[in-house]
Amino acid sequence: MLLTLEGLDGSGKTTAWEALRHARPDATFTHEPTDTWYGEAVRRSLGDDDADPLADLFLFTADHADHLSRVVRPALADGEVVISDRYTDSRYAYQAASLADTEIRRPLEYVRGIHGAFTREPDATIYLDVDPETAAARAGATDKFERAAFLAEVQSNYERLIDAEPERFVRVDAGRSPEAVIDAVEDVADRLIDAFHGDGDVADVDADSDAARDD
Ligand SMILES: Nc1ncnc2c1ncn2[C@@H]1O[C@H](COP(=O)(O)OP(=O)(O)OP(=O)(O)O)[C@@H](O)[C@H]1O
Ligand SMILES: Cc1cn([C@H]2C[C@H](O)[C@@H](COP(=O)(O)O)O2)c(=O)[nH]c1=O
Secondary structure: OEEEEEEOOOOOHHHHHHHHHHHOOOOEEEEOOOOOHHHHHHHHHHOOOOOOHHHHHHHHHHHHHHHHHHHHHHHHHOOOOEEEEOOHHHHHHHHHHHOOOOOOOOHHHHHHHHHHOOOOOOOEEEEEEOOHHHHHHHHOOOOOOOOHHHHHHHHHHHHHHHHHOOOOEEEEEOOOOHHHHHHHHHHHHHHHHHHHHHHOOHHHOOOOOOOOOOO
């Protein structure tokens, strides 16, 4: 099973992913950008405010192609649960936002189209939902994407992705304390993994249990 964590910068994905890693030592934990030289190239580009948005897209996509063939597909072929901190939806949401002012028409569809020929879509995605101002403040504006106005565009792309595939996404309110968010993510992940392995249907899992509830 491929389970991904998505959300704005500062939404708490890495905090939740680290907690899951302790709770589920049997799973394969991975992330994008990766720690390979492809990931290093991506991080260099992230640090360049003048980088061309199409160049950014193809660097991130190269990193994803390597990640797929080297980590994700082999682990899935071994029957493992793979949990990735960011994955394809990050490209659909972020690069579609950064391509919005370019010659590319319908950027979200364009970025999805590039991936369609080769990627492996997630079986389920936990979306950590936080407003762009909180996200930017938590993230500390260390790179060009960590600004509230840009993150608002990214958020609206995530909402489009969720609207298009509501059965794949589980939304968790990430505006709460770290402890509450971790509890909710652990609870949702447990139920998604159980459902995937035959104890139900992934599409029926929502954030509506005691741990995951918004209040
Ligand atoms: N629920 C929370 N409430 C307040 N602060 C939080 C919460 N979750 C995480 N943080 C803090 O916000 C910062 C970003 O958290 P984290 O790295 O987990 O987010 P992220 O979504 O992985 O961000 P990025 O995508 O930028 O790597 C960290 O300083 C972390 O301690
Ligand atoms: C995978 C991926 C990431 N990004 C952006 C999102 C963040 O601003 C940075 C780095 O991610 P991290 O979680 O802070 O390590 O990169 C992106 O724009 N497109 C992608 O595909």
